[in-house]
Amino acid sequence: MTRVHDLAHGRAGDKGNTSNISVIARDTASWELLRRALTEEVVARAFARVASGPVRRYELPGLKAFNFVIEGALGGGVTRSLAQDQHGKGLSYLMLAIDLPDGNTPNAGEGA
Amino acid sequence: MSRVKDRLRIGVGAGFADDRVEPAGQLVERADLDYLVFECLAERTTARESLSLAKDPEAGYTPRLAERMERVLGPCLERGTRIVTNMGAANPPAGARLARRLARDMGLGDLSVAVVEGDEVTECLRARPDLPLLESGAPLESILPRLVSGHAYLGADAVSAALDTGAFVVMTGRVADPSLFLGPALHHFRWAVDDWSRIAAGSLAGHLLECCCQLTGGCFADPPVLEVPDLANLGHPFADIGAEGQLELGKCPDSGGRLDIATCTQQLLYEIHDPAAYLTPDCQLDVTGVDFVQTAPNQVRVVGARARPPTESYKVTVGYHDGYIGEGQVTYAGPNAVARARLAGEVILRRLADRGFVYEETRVDLIGLSSMHGEGEGRPEPYEVRLRVAARAPDRAAAAAVGFETRAMHVNGPAGGGGGSDPVVREVLAAASVLLPRTLAPWRVMLMEGPS
Known part of the structure; x- marks a missing residue:
């Protein structure tokens, strides 16, 4: 298992009931691995308990970064949420806690 | 007539209403700024302060306005660093009067x-009940x-x-965050509002600065990684x-933190959805081609x-x-702590229902296990877990x-529950958005100046 936290860092932001979470790869090999394995489906599954979705992934190859936009993630919106973490500040670490399936290690294949 | 400086230095004094106060003063004193910008309005702040204004015609600006101004006014005036801020919230004239009184005192x-x-369009909205809420x-x-x-x-x-x-201070209510920073560049360089490459640069500067220390190592540390x-x-x-x-971005001399490609990339994507179309009142900003170079x-x-070009509408936040929302917490520790906490949550919801209370939504969190994710x-x-029960209802009781x-x-x-919190009840001021021509x-x- 490779954890996203081993490959990347990121930050969560809020707008209304939508959370956006950046995932920024530490190097080119990690970027390529994440591009393959950290799909919208994988993220939607990891967030199923806290977000209704959908999840959209934007790629920024020049910065080796992704922007995940996750709808229905903030308990109806920051201002009326019952959650302790109304802004979803801590959701970046739910993203970073995702374990990618075996075979996804940074040095798999040619590496970089 | 003095030559227009070909480089403008804009610093940020606050990135949210409850941001720290002292570092803004240090920045003014050490960084030779032309402008200091305070961004202090969350989505709901203008609505909250509209309620303050309804009770008191001299209220309605953000609560820490005086504290911030007292720290920076002296050093800013001494150095000619002009101030731009949205701390006026729902009552910019009252915020301005307070700042002027503080300076005199x-x-x-x-x-x-x-x-x-x-920016206040409440009455205008009442006449447009057909406008759709963007969220729902x-x-x-x-x-x-x-x-x-x-x-x-x-x-x-x-x-x-x-x-x-020519005013030394600009006091606004709701202005888009990046616009607070682009404004000084427009004013200083006389850029045309449709000079898109320059508008892009100024808007991006504002976007990167508006959350203040999130650019310089705030919300970033994760030791030892x-x-x-x-x-x-x-x-x-x-x-x-x-x-x-x-x-070019820099950081207050002789301060902590870090400013590098990693911190800049995190902030670039902060609260952006489609990176090719970040909408501001000034433009649609496309950051997909942005690159960062560490120069020192x-x-x-x-x-x-x-x-x-920007869209034809303003985004309006509706409060x-x-x-x-009511909330309570109590802690369980030791053997079976989680089972006892879960039982307590069930009992609380059952008793509330038996008393006839009806809620739009209830939530049971086990802090230490499942409250965040x-x-x-x-x-x-x-080993220990804190039960948190929260619910939203139309009535306070x-x-x-x-x-x-x-x-x-x-x-x-259940056995061994301790540390119960004082009951919390708060009125919910919700925010939604509409687009307005x-x-x-x-x-x-x-302009306010001279003896008043």
Whole structure:
């Protein structure tokens, strides 16, 4: 298992009931691995308990970064949420806690 | 006539209403700024302050306005660092009067303040019940009876016009965050509002600066993987903007934190959805071609911002009453702590229902296990866990009962529950958004100077 936290860092932001979470790869090999394995489906599954979705992934190859936009993630919106973490500040670490399936290690294949 | 400086240095003094105060003063004293910008309005702040204004005509600005101004007015006046801020919230004229009074009381003389008005569009909204709420698609009509206020996000043109008056301070209500920073560049360089490469650079500078220390190592440290030097002494960032739209970022000298490609990339994507179309009142900013170059320690050059014309509408934040939230907490520790906490949660909800209270939504959290990321498989049971019960209801009594029944767990619940919190009840001021044609929110500038 490779954890996203081993490959990347990121930050969560809020707008209304939508959370956006950046995932920024530490190097080119990690970027390529994440591009393959950290799909919208994988993220939607990891967030199923806290977000209704959908999840959209934007790629920024020049910065080796992704922007995940996750709808229905903030308990109806920051201002009326019952959650302790109304802004979803801590959701970046739910993203970073995702374990990618075996075979996804940074040095798999040619590496970089 | 003095030559226009070909490089403008804009620093940020605050990135949210409760941001720290002292580092803004250090930035002014050490970084040779031309402008200091305070961004202090959250989504709901204008609605909350509209309620303050309804009770007191001299209230309605952000609560820490005086504290911030007292710290920076002296050093700013001494160095000629002009101030731009949205701390006026729902009552910029009152915020301006307070700043002017503080300057007089501090022996700093007459402080000229340009006030931007026109963002408040509450009455205009009442006449447009058909407007759809962006979040739900429901018509504005559905919340009109509970409407508190509506404020449009004005753009950099308003800020620039306010600076054109020559006022030392610009006091606004709702202005889009990046526009607070683009405004000084428009004013200083006389950029055309459709000079898209320069508008892009100025807007990107604003976007990167508007959350203040999130650019310089705040909300970043994750030791030992991501270290932030001297986080306790975190310093604020500034941007050097060139006449041609060149952009270089820096950090307060002799402060903690870090400014590098990693911190810049995190902030670039902060609260952005489609990176090719970040909508501001000034442009549609495209950051997909942005690149960062570390030019020196804690110094980063930014290139590649692009922009297209803005949309025809202003985004308007609509604040409305949405009932009450009640909350209570109690802690369990030792063997079976989680099972006892879960039982307590069930008992509390059952008692609330038996008393006839009806809630729109209830929530039971086990802090230490599942309050932040929901339930998950394979997590070890914590030694202790804090139960948190929260519920939202249209009436205050139902909300108040939540904390009451939670603290009752001390005596009437499972074994060993302690540390019950004082019951919390708060009124919910919810925020939604609509789009309004720009022509319906004409802004204006009012200059306050001289003896009053």
